[in-house]
Amino acid sequence: MNEAAKGAWSELETAPDPTLLELFAGDTDRVELLSGRIDWDGEDGKAGILFDWSKTHLTQGLLSGFETLAEAMDFVGKRSALLGGEVVNLTEGRAAEHTAQRGIGADASVEEAGALHRRMAMLVDAIHDGALGPVKHLIHVGIGGSALGPALAVDALTRDLAKVDVHIVSNIDGLALEQAFAACDPAATMIAVASKTFTTIETMTNAESAIQWLERAGIDDPYGRVVALTASPEKAVEWGVDETRVLPFGESVGGRYSLWSSIGFPVAVAIGTEEFGQFLAGARAVDEHFRDHDGAVNLPLRAAFADQYYTRLKGCQTRAVFAYDERLALLPDYLQQLEMESNGKRVTADGELVDSPTAPITWGGVGTDAQHAVFQLLHQGTHLVPVDFIASIAPGDELDPAHHRILLTNCFAQGAALIAGGNMGANGNDPARAFPGNRPSATMLCDDIDPATLGALIAFHEHRTFANAVLMGINPFDQFGVELGKQMAGRIDAGGERFDASTEELLAAAGLG
CATH class of the missing domain: 3.40.50.10490 (Glucose-6-phosphate isomerase like protein; domain 1)
Structure with a gap:
C-alpha cells in the first residue's frame, strides 16, 4: 500500500x-x-x-x-482499465471483460459479444419456434458461476411462466441429476453443458450421465440434443457437440462474471431473447452510472x-x-x-x-x-x-395486498x-x-x-x-484457492499417494482406501 x-x-x-x-x-x-x-x-x-x-x-x-x-488507490485509473478491456487480472495476464457483454468495453470486444449474442438468440428463437422439434425441458449442467448465475436468474424471472422448463444441475452428487431426470421427458429435453474449459470434472461427469440417460431412453442422436457453452469450442466439438450447437464466449470473461455471455443461454431459453436483452440493458444502466x-x-x-x-x-x-x-x-x-x-x-x-x-x-x-x-x-x-x-x-404475487404490505x-x-x-x-x-x-x-x-x-x-x-x-489493493479476478482442493481430489482418485492420518482413515472407512 x-x-x-x-x-x-x-x-x-x-x-x-x-x-x-x-x-x-x-x-x-x-x-x-x-x-x-x-x-x-x-x-x-x-x-x-x-x-x-x-x-x-x-x-x-x-x-x-x-x-x-x-x-x-487510483480508483479512476483502475476503473478505466477494467472498462477499457486492459489487463486487470495480473496473475493470469488477462482482461476482465464482462461489461463488454453489456456494451461497455473495448470496441472489438463489444462487437464480438454482440455477434455471439445474436448467434445465441438465433438458436434460442429456433428452439421456441419448434425448429428443433418439441423442446419442453432444458437440463443445464455447470458449476460455480456457470450454475449460480443461471439458477438465480431462472428462479427469479420464471415464477409466473417459463417458455421452457429449465433445471440447473451443479452438484456431482448423482441425486441432483436424478431429480432433474425425473422431472423431464427425455424425448423433449435438451442438455446445456456449461464449462469454460470443457474439462471441469463435475460438469463433464454430469454431462456424460445426461448423455447416457438419453441413450437409455432410446434417443437416436443424444449428442444432437446438446448445446455447449464454453470458451474452448474445439474441445466441445471433440467431445461430440455439433459445431452449430456450440455457443462460445471469450477467455476474458470470468466464470462468476459470465452470466451475461452464452452462459446465460438457459436464462434466454426460459424467458426469451427480448427479455434477456432487457436483462443486459439493466446491467448496462449500472455500468454507465459506474463509469460516469x-x-x-x-x-x-x-x-x-x-x-x-x-x-x-x-x-x-x-x-x-x-x-x-x-x-x-x-x-x-x-x-x-x-x-x-x-x-x-x-x-x-x-x-x-x-x-x-x-x-x-x-x-x-x-x-x-x-x-x-x-x-x-x-x-x-x-x-x-x-x-x-x-x-x-x-409484489410478485396476485394475492390479497396484505401479503406484500x-x-x-x-x-x-x-x-x-x-x-x-x-x-x-x-x-x-x-x-x-x-x-x-x-x-x-x-x-x-x-x-x-x-x-x-x-x-x-x-x-x-x-x-x-x-x-x-x-x-x-487486491486482484478480484483470480481464484487459485478454488484449485487446491480440486487438485487434491484428483491425486486421491489417482491413488498411490499417502495423506494425513485422518484423511487416510476416512478414505478407508468409506471404502475408497
Whole structure:
C-alpha cells in the first residue's frame, strides 16, 4: 500500500464514532445525503432502484476520507482499465471483460459479444419456434458461476411462466441429476453443458450421465440434443457437440462474471431473447452510472466505502444479505461466490501479504423466514453484522395486498429496530429483553423484480466487489484457492499417494482406501 493510502487510512481511523441515533438527530439531511437512485427506461416509463445507506455510520467526513483513499488507490485509473478491456487480472495476464457483454468495453470486444449474442438468440428463437422439434425441458449442467448465475436468474424471472422448463444441475452428487431426470421427458429435453474449459470434472461427469440417460431412453442422436457453452469450442466439438450447437464466449470473461455471455443461454431459453436483452440493458444502466460518476455519488463505490468501514475499521467479519422477496431467494448464494471468491485473498495485486482484513463472509436468507431464525443474533448477539435489505415495491404475487404490505413493513421495521434498540421488559430494565441498537443496515428498494432490475442488481454488486478490491489493493479476478482442493481430489482418485492420518482413515472407512 502506498504512503498516500496509508495516510488516508490513518485519518479514517481517527474519525468520530457517534451512534446512529445521534447521527440522525444531528443531521436532518442525512437521508438525502446517503440515498441515491439508478434509473433506466422501463416499459412504463422510468424504472430503477433506490439505495439508502443512511442507517450506516457513514458521514460526510467519512465519505470525504474514503474519497481520498480511492484517489490514493487510483480508483479512476483502475476503473478505466477494467472498462477499457486492459489487463486487470495480473496473475493470469488477462482482461476482465464482462461489461463488454453489456456494451461497455473495448470496441472489438463489444462487437464480438454482440455477434455471439445474436448467434445465441438465433438458436434460442429456433428452439421456441419448434425448429428443433418439441423442446419442453432444458437440463443445464455447470458449476460455480456457470450454475449460480443461471439458477438465480431462472428462479427469479420464471415464477409466473417459463417458455421452457429449465433445471440447473451443479452438484456431482448423482441425486441432483436424478431429480432433474425425473422431472423431464427425455424425448423433449435438451442438455446445456456449461464449462469454460470443457474439462471441469463435475460438469463433464454430469454431462456424460445426461448423455447416457438419453441413450437409455432410446434417443437416436443424444449428442444432437446438446448445446455447449464454453470458451474452448474445439474441445466441445471433440467431445461430440455439433459445431452449430456450440455457443462460445471469450477467455476474458470470468466464470462468476459470465452470466451475461452464452452462459446465460438457459436464462434466454426460459424467458426469451427480448427479455434477456432487457436483462443486459439493466446491467448496462449500472455500468454507465459506474463509469460516469466519481467519488461518493458513484453508488457501487459508496457501498464499498461502507463495506470497508465495517470490515477494516469496525472489525466486522461478516455481512448479511436478506431479500424480502421470494424471487430473490438465491441472491445471497450468488453473492457469496461473487464476493468471497473475488475478494477472499491474502495477498495484494503486487503479491505482498495484506495488512488488514479483506472480504467479509457473505451470508443471508429470505425475509420474513430469516426473522424467525437468525435475527436473534443480529439484534442481541455479540457480533456486529452490517445488513443489506433488498425489497421490491411491486409484489410478485396476485394475492390479497396484505401479503406484500406485511412483507415490506417487516423489512423496514427490521432496519428501524436495528438502529433504535430498546428494552421490552415491563419496567424497561430487563437485561434479557434489552436491545443495544446502533446496528447498521442498508436498503435497496427496487421498483419491481423484472429482467432489467435483476440485471441491474447483479451488475451493481459486481462493481461493488471491484471497488472493494481497488480500495484493498487486491486482484478480484483470480481464484487459485478454488484449485487446491480440486487438485487434491484428483491425486486421491489417482491413488498411490499417502495423506494425513485422518484423511487416510476416512478414505478407508468409506471404502475408497
